[in-house]
Amino acid sequence: MSRGDAGLFLSEDNVALATDLYELTMAAGYVRARRNEPASFELFVRSLPPLRSYLVVAGLEQAVHYLQCIRFTDDSVRFLRSLPVFRDVSDGFFEYLRKFRFRGDLDAMAEGTVAFAGEPLLRVTAPLIEAQIVETYLLTTINYQTLVATKAARIAAAARGRAVVDFGSRRAHGPQAGLLAARAAYVGGCIGTSNVLGGRLLGIPVFGTQAHSWVMAFDDEQEAFRAYLDAFPEHTTLLLDSYDTLAAARKAAALGPRVAGVRLDSGDLAALSRRVRRILDKARMQKTRILASGDLNEHLIAGLVRRRAPIDAFGVGTELVTSKDAPALGGVYKLVEQQVGGDWVPRLKQSEEKETYPGRKQVYRLLDERGHCRGDVIALEGEAPYGEPLLAPVMRRGRLVGPLPSLAQARSRAAEALARLPGRFRRLHAPAHYPVRWSRRIQALREETLRTLETGR
Amino acid sequence: MSRGDAGLFLSEDNVALATDLYELTMAAGYVRARRNEPASFELFVRSLPPLRSYLVVAGLEQAVHYLQCIRFTDDSVRFLRSLPVFRDVSDGFFEYLRKFRFRGDLDAMAEGTVAFAGEPLLRVTAPLIEAQIVETYLLTTINYQTLVATKAARIAAAARGRAVVDFGSRRAHGPQAGLLAARAAYVGGCIGTSNVLGGRLLGIPVFGTQAHSWVMAFDDEQEAFRAYLDAFPEHTTLLLDSYDTLAAARKAAALGPRVAGVRLDSGDLAALSRRVRRILDKARMQKTRILASGDLNEHLIAGLVRRRAPIDAFGVGTELVTSKDAPALGGVYKLVEQQVGGDWVPRLKQSEEKETYPGRKQVYRLLDERGHCRGDVIALEGEAPYGEPLLAPVMRRGRLVGPLPSLAQARSRAAEALARLPGRFRRLHAPAHYPVRWSRRIQALREETLRTLETGR
Numbered sequence: 071m072s073r074g075d076a077g078l079f080l081s082e083d084n085v086a087l088a089t090d091l092y093e094l095t096m097a098a099g100y101v102r103a104r105r106n107e108p109a110s111f112e113l114f115v116r117s118l119p120p121l122r123s124y125l126v127v128a129g130l131e132q133a134v135h136y137l138q139c140i141r142f143t144d145d146s147v148r149f150l151r152s153l154p155v156f157r158d159v160s161d162g163f164f165e166y167l168r169k170f171r172f173r174g175d176l177d178a179m180a181e182g183t184v185a186f187a188g189e190p191l192l193r194v195t196a197p198l199i200e201a202q203i204v205e206t207y208l209l210t211t212i213n214y215q216t217l218v219a220t221k222a223a224r225i226a227a228a229a230r231g232r233a234v235v236d237f238g239s240r241r242a243h244g245p246q247a248g249l250l251a252a253r254a255a256y257v258g259g260c261i262g263t264s265n266v267l268g269g270r271l272l273g274i275p276v277f278g279t280q281a282h283s284w285v286m287a288f289d290d291e292q293e294a295f296r297a298y299l300d301a302f303p304e305h306t307t308l309l310l311d312s313y314d315t316l317a318a319a320r321k322a323a324a325l326g327p328r329v330a331g332v333r334l335d336s337g338d339l340a341a342l343s344r345r346v347r348r349i350l351d352k353a354r355m356q357k358t359r360i361l362a363s364g365d366l367n368e369h370l371i372a373g374l375v376r377r378r379a380p381i382d383a384f385g386v387g388t389e390l391v392t393s394k395d396a397p398a399l400g401g402v403y404k405l406v407e408q409q410v411g412g413d414w415v416p417r418l419k420q421s422e423e424k425e426t427y428p429g430r431k432q433v434y435r436l437l438d439e440r441g442h443c444r445g446d447v448i449a450l451e452g453e454a455p456y457g458e459p460l461l462a463p464v465m466r467r468g469r470l471v472g473p474l475p476s477l478a479q480a481r482s483r484a485a486e487a488l489a490r491l492p493g494r495f496r497r498l499h500a501p502a503h504y505p506v507r508w509s510r511r512i513q514a515l516r517e518e519t520l521r522t523l524e525t526g527r
Numbered sequence: 528m529s530r531g532d533a534g535l536f537l538s539e540d541n542v543a544l545a546t547d548l549y550e551l552t553m554a555a556g557y558v559r560a561r562r563n564e565p566a567s568f569e570l571f572v573r574s575l576p577p578l579r580s581y582l583v584v585a586g587l588e589q590a591v592h593y594l595q596c597i598r599f600t601d602d603s604v605r606f607l608r609s610l611p612v613f614r615d616v617s618d619g620f621f622e623y624l625r626k627f628r629f630r631g632d633l634d635a636m637a638e639g640t641v642a643f644a645g646e647p648l649l650r651v652t653a654p655l656i657e658a659q660i661v662e663t664y665l666l667t668t669i670n671y672q673t674l675v676a677t678k679a680a681r682i683a684a685a686a687r688g689r690a691v692v693d694f695g696s697r698r699a700h701g702p703q704a705g706l707l708a709a710r711a712a713y714v715g716g717c718i719g720t721s722n723v724l725g726g727r728l729l730g731i732p733v734f735g736t737q738a739h740s741w742v743m744a745f746d747d748e749q750e751a752f753r754a755y756l757d758a759f760p761e762h763t764t765l766l767l768d769s770y771d772t773l774a775a776a777r778k779a780a781a782l783g784p785r786v787a788g789v790r791l792d793s794g795d796l797a798a799l800s801r802r803v804r805r806i807l808d809k810a811r812m813q814k815t816r817i818l819a820s821g822d823l824n825e826h827l828i829a830g831l832v833r834r835r836a837p838i839d840a841f842g843v844g845t846e847l848v849t850s851k852d853a854p855a856l857g858g859v860y861k862l863v864e865q866q867v868g869g870d871w872v873p874r875l876k877q878s879e880e881k882e883t884y885p886g887r888k889q890v891y892r893l894l895d896e897r898g899h900c901r902g903d904v905i906a907l908e909g910e911a912p913y914g915e916p917l918l919a920p921v922m923r924r925g926r927l928v929g930p931l932p933s934l935a936q937a938r939s940r941a942a943e944a945l946a947r948l949p950g951r952f953r954r955l956h957a958p959a960h961y962p963v964r965w966s967r968r969i970q971a972l973r974e975e976t977l978r979t980l981e982t983g984r
Contacts, residue, residue, distance in 0.1 A: 075728050076592040078706050080536045087724040088702045090694070091735030094723065099737075099758040105744065135533040149727045155735070155762040202740060209697035210705055237547070240666035241855045243848075245545045246703035248667055249535050266551065267544040270606045271532050278548030278612070280556075283659060283862040286874045287562065301556040305612040313877045313980065388855045391700075397854035398698045398845045405740040417743045420770045523770065 080246065082139045086170075087146050089206040095155060097199045098163040107409040109198040110430050111205070112190035113212060114404070119396030123501030124491065126223045126484050127183045127191050128254045129215030131474055134464065136207050137176060142167040166199070173468035174200050177461045179433070180475055182219075182257055182483030184491060186506045189433045189448060190461065191216070191401070198408065205403045214247070215254035217399040218391060221368075222258025223488060225386055227496060228368040230375050233383035235277045236263040237363060238391030251391035257480045259488075264385075272477055279307035279333045279361065279385075286312060292321045299325055307331035307361060310346065319346040323353035331359040333385070339364070340379040347380040361385055367394065368498050406430060416519045427512055428519045433460040443490050445505035450512050537703065539596045543627075544603050546663040552612060554656045555620040564866035566655040567887050568662070569647035570669060571861075576853030580958030581948065583680045583941050584640045584648050585711045586672030588931055591921060593664050594633060599624040623656070630925035631657050634918045636890070637932055639676075639714055639940030641948060643963045646890045646905060647918065648673070648858070655865065662860045671704070672711035674856040675848060678825075679715025680945060682843055684953060685825040687832050690840035692734045693720040694820060695848030708848035714937045716945075721842075729934055735764075736790045736818065736842075742769035749778045756782055764788035764818060767803065776803040780810035788816040790842070796821070797836040804837040818842055824851065825955050863887060873976045884969055885976045890917040900947050902962035907969050 080088055100106055115125060142150075147164050150156055156163075174196020185191055191212060194201045226234050236255040239248035252268030262275035269276035280298055288294035291313060299306045310318035310332050322332050332350070334342050339362045350358050362374070363385035371384055388394055404426045405417045416428030427448070434456035436444040447456040463471050475483070494502040508516075537545055557563055572582060599607075604621050607613055613620075631653020642648055648669060651658045683691050693712040696705030709725030719732035726733035737755055745751035748770060756763045767775035767789050779789050789807070791799050796819045807815050819831070820842035828841055845851055861883045862874045873885030884905070891913035893901040904913040920928050932940070951959040965973075 076588055077537065077539070077542065077596065078589055078703065078710065078728060079538055079542075080534065080702050080706070080724075081538070082534070082536075084724055084727065085534065085536075085702070087727050088696070088706065089723055090696055090721040091723050091726075091733045092721065092737055093735075095735050095759060095762075096737055096741050099741065099755050100744075102758045103754045109744070111740070131533060132535055139534065146727070150723075153726070153733065155759060158760055159758065198744060202738075205738070205740075206697050206705075207702060210699055210702050213698060214700045214704075239545070239547055240663050241670060241857070242667055243671045243700035243704040244707045245537050245542070245664060245667050246535065247671075247700040248663075249537070249545065250701045253535065264547040264549065266546055266548050266607075267537075267541055269548075269610070270541070270544050270603070271535060276548045276610065278550075278552050280549055280553055281659075281662070282876050283568070283662075284553050284556065286862045286876060287557075287566070287655060287865060289867070297560045297562075298556050301559045301616065302552060302612060303615055305552075388857070392849075392854040394854055397849040397851055400698070400845070405743045408744060410746070419739050419743060 083143050084146070085136060085207070086140050086142045087149070089203070091155070093203050093205055094150065097203050098156065098159045100199045100202070101163045101166050102160070106197045106199050108195060109201050109408040110193055110195040110406050111201050111403050112193045112406050112431065113208060113401055114190045115187055115399060115401050117400070118187050119399065121499065121501070122220060122396065123495050123497070123504060124220070125185045125216050126219040126258050127179045127185050127216055128181050128219035128257045128480070129212040130178050130181045130192070130464070132215070133192070133208050133211045134176070134470065134474060136211065137172040137204060137465065137468070140170070140172055140204065142170055171468060172196065172200055172204060174465070175463070175467065176465035178464045179460045180462065180483060181480035182487065183460055184484070184487040185460070186446060186504050188506060189446065190431050193430060193461065195430070209401050209403055213399040213401040215250055216401070217393045218251045218254035219258035219484065221390055221393040222255040222260050223484065224368045224498060225371060225390060226259030227488070228372040228375065228498060229384055232375070232381065233261045234259065235383060235385050236260050236265065236390055237385040238387035239265045241388040242391040248391065253477065255390055256477065257484055259484065274477070279331070280309050282309060282312045285309060291318055292324070295321055295325060299328060303328060305330055307333055309333045309335060311336045315342050316345055316349070319349045323349050323355060326353065327355045327357060329355065329358050331361050333361045333363060335364045339381065340374055340377045343379045343381050359383060363387070365389065372498060416515055418516065418519050420520070420523065427508065427516055429512060429515050431512065434458060435460060437490070441490055442492050445507065447507055447509055448512060449509035450515065453509055453511055456509070540600050541603070542593060542664070543597045543599045544606070546660065548612070550660050550662055551607065554660050555613065555616045557656045557659070558620045558623050559617070563654045563656050565652060566658050566865040567650055567652045567863050568658050568860050569650045569863050569888065570665060570858055571647045572644055572856060572858050574857070575644050576856065578956065579677060579853065580952050580954070580961060581677070582642045582673050583676040583715050584636045584642050584673050585638050585676035585714045585937070586669045587635050587638045587649070587921070589672070590649070590665050590668045591633070591927065591931060593668065594629040594661060594922065594925070597627070597629055597661065599627055628925060629653065629657055629661060631922070632920070632924070633922035635921045636917050637919065637940060638937035639944065640917055641941070641944040642917070643903060643961050645963060646903065647888050650887060650918065652887070666858050666860055670856040670858040672707055673858070674850045675708045675711035676715035676941065678847055678850040679712040679717050680941065681825045681955060682828060682847060683716030684945070685829040685832065685955060686841055689832070689838065690718045691716065692840060692842050693717050693722065693847055694842040695844035696722045698845040699848040705848065710934065712847055713934065714941055716942065731934070736788070737764065737766050739766060739769045742766060748775055749781070752778055752782060756785060760785060762787060764790050766790045766792060768792045768794065772799050773802055773806070776806045780806050780812060783810065784812045784814060786812065786815050788818050790818045790820060792821045796838065797831055797834045800836045800838050816840060820844070822846065829955060873972055875973065875976050877977070877980065884965065884973055886969060886972050888969065891915060892917060894947070898947055899949055902964065904964055904966055905969060906966035907972065910966055910968055913966070
């Protein structure tokens with residue numbers, strides 16, 4: 071174990087082990103059973119989390135990076151050999167792992183695409199073992215970023231044009247989650263993040279104000295405010311609620327229009343923002359912005375907007391980065407088609423309430439004459455197109471077919487896709503159910519596959 | 528940006544930027560204001576999440592690793608200089624960052640300690656800037672692992688001695704969160720994880736069964752089962768619900784006692800486990816264990832145990848790694864004392880519902896004659912002891928005072944601490960409120976500090 075390991079950081083050297091054990095035991099079983107013909111797996115979300123009516127897809131860039139860099143180092147192979155479960159496994163498997171590279175195909179919805187339940191967000195087609203081994207990592211990557219991008223879209227919608235900034239790193243599920251959340255929140259509509267590494271690695275605009283500790287570290291609040299303004303003459307946002315918000319607002323007002331902003335972090339934000347606005351305006355500080363924070367979510371923000379609270383920007387933390395009301399996205403990754411003796415055979419899972427549709431699929435979006443979404447059709451790949459196809463080739467034989475869109479492009483795509491979605495599907499409460507139908511051919515294939523299974527047993 | 532950056536991995540080179548921007552702007556402000564006398568910050572949880580009556584502390588090892596390795600690389604400093612907010616900041620600050628090392632003191636509760644609302648879980652004493660800069664990372668590290676260790680303890684308690692395994696990587700908030708969850712779940716009472724990297728880096732026992740795709744990849748379920756058993760003659764757990772659970776159980780029974788286990792993943796687990804148990808027993812497979820999985824949590828597991836479902840082990844995923852019913856822990860990190868001109872001055876935050884207690888603290892646990900916990904006292908450091916002190920020195924001047932306990936020791940500590948906690952404080956529903964009181968001296972200091980603040984303004 072190297073020194074860095076105590077931090078529990080992922081790296082290109084250990085990322086292949088960031089997976090469920092059964093992916094690797096199944097791989098060993100397939101090697102032994104000499105089953106490695108091509109197979110297609112699709113990643114989709116069976117049903118959306120409560121209140122969600124759409125998803126904003128995110129995380130593809132990290133998924134692609136993983137597929138490009140996954141390999142089993144000597145150290146990893148040695149570790150696996152040491153596990154009791156692999157004791158009876160022959161050398162052939164470990165040789166296979168040593169040479170393992172992902173050389174399959176990836177088709178996916180671009181990041182920022184708006185998607186719905188049942189729709190494949192991505193498909194991997196590769197020799198069975200390759201396609202299987204990458205399951206866990208693809209799921210965790212797409213599940214989390216899509217969860218946060220979707221939550222961010224809801225929050226940004228509630229803010230109706232006011233800025234929303236991700237402030238959630240300290241409550242994210244570990245340091246990497248904070249970074250992934252910053253990225254996904256930006257795709258979903260936040261204008262930036264407090265996470266500095268998000269700025270460094272992704273070019274996301276970074277924002278910050280000051281903490282209570284700054285104010286507490288000075289004997290006098292006014293002195294604390296002045297010292298900050300001295301240090302950041304053009305970028306000072308003063309935190310008002312360390313002791314008494316309105317008293318602090320008057321101290322901020324005494325410093326004049328150079329104060330770029332003030333932050334409210336507790337109390338009745340609607341009432342306080344009005345009173346603070348008046349104090350600032352009296353001091354001719356019309357340009358000084360009011361930022362609000364403190365356990366905000368889309369519902370609270372919608373309430374503040376409805377009450378016309380004079381708040382210019384919202385800092386959102388816990389609720390955003392944990393998607394607190396629905397902290398998991400149930401993406402699954404299912405075998406849908408497989409070559410057997412050179413022929414492609416559709417596959418499905420039949421268990422109660424968890425049935426799947428067989429066959430490689432394409433998702434088409436139907437638009438009306440004004441460009442608004444009318445509904446989607448999930449069809450078999452190769453059927454005559456129904457509309458705009460949403461899945462596109464991303465990798466062929468392990469290589470990118472072209473550069474991935476930039477993060478800014480993903481963000482624009484999300485904004486455009488959401489704008490095309492009629493308002494009834496975007497309501498925060500009781501949104502209308504977006505129509506997604508299965509093509510006749512896919513339904514027929516499903517019936518046929520079920521019949522074959524019945525006969526087979 | 529190096530190629531690895533697209534994976535958004537943390538590393539010792541970039542970890543210093545995994546923080547909120549305001550930590551660094553405040554640092555720049557303190558450098559400018561020449562304020563860098565020693566200060567103490569304490570990390571505590573104001574109120575426990577719903578239904579929680581205790582916390583199991585976890586994450587200290589990663590916090591210590593961070594404090595040991597944090598440094599600002601040339602690349603990081605260049606990036607910060609490029610941000611508009613730092614435009615007016617003098618070179619002195621960037622020089623300070625280049626030389627930055629954490630050389631402060633850390634006192635903390637050992638991992639596995641059972642703790643309660645208001646109690647400091649750790650304290651940093653260092654020059655003000657050092658103590659401030661590390662805030663965000665310490666919070667995200669302790670918040671998440673403590674959240675999951677606590678959830679794991681609840682789930683393990685519900686299982687009443689049956690094994691609980693972490694199966695949650697695919698629903699964790701990114702790949703690193705899956706690894707952190709595996710660690711914290713183990714501290715909290717899980718017997719292992721499906722996360723292979725958790726096995727490699729932490730020595731946690733790893734477990735796995737098989738996925739539906741294995742069964743679906745064969746034309747015939749029986750053939751799929753036999754192929755797995757051939758590959759893993761002593762470690763085969765068969766997944767029964769790909770098509771029809773009871774039919775699958777009969778196929779498993781046909782393979783005889785070499786089948787180590789079967790897994791139920793959907794349907795009425797109590798009823799199915801009984802029928803499957805009967806099928807296995809008839810085939811003289813009394814030693815074949817039944818594992819249940821599928822969106823389980825502490826309440827569902829308690830229900831299965833109450834109904835005497837013959838389930839030997841539980842695989843728990845989403846609910847565990849996202850702590851789904853309460854997916855965030857609101858740990859905060861507050862300035863409590865600070866040197867001003869060489870004298871230590873207590874500090875507190877006074878804002879509505881978010882007041883803090885000033886002064887460096889110690890937490891004492893009071894035990895009755897049978898060794899059961901009676902309650903805790905939060906006192907000032909240096910007061911005459913009330914019982915067993917829970918905070919101990921971990922680092923002095925940036926160096927470990929001794930080796931940290933092993934992960935196994937942290938896990939034992941949690942088990943022992945929970946066993947000392949009377950059952951009424953451990954109920955899943957409506958647990959009794961554990962008595963934590965503030966010493967008279969700390970209350971007096973609080974009153975005095977508040978009076979000083981009133982006078983000061």
